[in-house]
Amino acid sequence: MDTFLQQLVNGLTLGCVYAVVALGYTMVYGIVQLINFAHGEVVMIGAMVAFSVITALAGSGMPPLAIVLLSLLAAIPACMLVGYTVERIAYRPLRNAPRLAPLITAIGVSIILQHVALLIWGRNYIAFPQIVRTESYVLTTSVNSATITNIQIAIIVLSVVMMAGLIALIYKTRIGIAMRATSQNAAVAGLMGINVNSVISFTFIIGAGLGAVAGVMVGSYYGIAYYQMGFLLGLKAFSAAVLGGIGNLGGAVLGGLLIGVIEAFGAGYMGDVTNVCTLNQFLPGFAAMCDANSNASLLGSNYKEVYAFVVLILVLRFRPSGLLGERVSDRA
């Protein structure tokens, strides 16, 4: 039971990060029908910038929380600038080009951003200085109770606040309604006096800002950053967006949480379930492997990256537009 609770906590934490990143994919897709493959790299840059700020200030004697806050204040505008610039110079000229052109461009931009990061921060894994002491809080009264750390709490709270803020922005404000109008019919939005280019830039900027915070969160959670970290993270978050129904904000959140939880449970349970000694009782033939290593399993936690994608494929097989995918008639 405690393993269950523990994996749930871990999965939700990770899921929040995926959800925040997935929102960036889904917002951009909703407004320009472009899969912004460079979004994962924006997240990576957020983590890297935060790393630089934290490293520079770690010995300064400033309160740890202030340092983390400053790292966010640096990462957010840096990523917003990257998001804005990428749209402005790489995607906008291709707005009316065949869809393959911006897609290939997005992949190109993603590679360029990786290499820029490589030049600035090097090719090695870089460790975040542990300035905030990790505190664990027990969740139940049993001896080996599941725990939640202060960092996990911070990630979950921050993510929920950002999601709520984004929903308020998109559903309650003038610019938010204009974003939805533009995504439904950009030409008519222009006829209403909406500057469509500004709205699209704004969307990239907001998505990149969310990505920056996500980058700082994963960096602090795992304690490391790496110039290629955006690839797998971006791929999972993109899958989360597709799983939930791309273009749909609630779908991105649901998809992100699901991917996080599936990944955690996959890592936590699949190893035990596919333990060769257990399997040998039902399906003889693993005896030799079991003798060699009684803990060997067919699908150990090394496979944790796979489960999310397996679920994605299965869901899309039966619901091609994703779990909360829009009915086609909702679009203009």
Add this chain to the structure above:
Amino acid sequence: MTTLLSIKNLHIGYGGIQAVKGIDIHVEQGELVTLIGANGAGKTTTLKAITGLLKPTAGTIEYDGKNIVGEPTYKIASQGLVLVPEGRGVFPGLTITENLQMGAYSRPRHERASIAEDIEHKFSLFPRLKERAKQTAGTLSGGEQQMLAISRALMARPKLLLLDEPSMGLAPIMVQKIFEVVREVSRRGVTILLIEQNAKLALQVSQRGYVMDGGIVTLSGDSKSLLVDPKVREAYLGEDVAV
């Protein structure tokens, strides 16, 4: 009278194909002018050029005394030149109220209170819209969507309203209602350029008319005289004039 819209020698093409081949149209302040013509005559294309959605290959479009060719659509719209596009173009996923709010997008923020009043005013004109204020526009019937599209355009308090076939695809009773609205809007002082295929009704409500065919203006003049013009009667009113 001052000229609000003056189009001179306008040419518009799609790729190599010329859809509009040198037309001259002018609309005076306060007028209700109609532009009629068969399918493919180039009416919608002309409106797209006026609103900046298409770039003309030649010619000038003067609005309120200044050439607006090359200006982006949103800037043209925010000068009070508002188009109700062919096929209505309501935002299907936005509520009725949100659609109306977007109509007022170019009005300054401090007009908030009067924007809210204008929304109420549109609701009083079209009680159907009020009943469904919080539903998405995609759930409205075609006629209701046209009411919404016109109301939304009026939210901008336009100086010049362009209507592209507002009666298209509607039941006769709805067509009557739309034309009543157009007449009423005109009476309240809004200058209107009305594109129609329903030539008879269009010529009845308007003061002047242009007839377009194959990308050129073939006839123009007082709506009253166009209504009795044998060529118009034969080609656009479906009347047999061979006596």
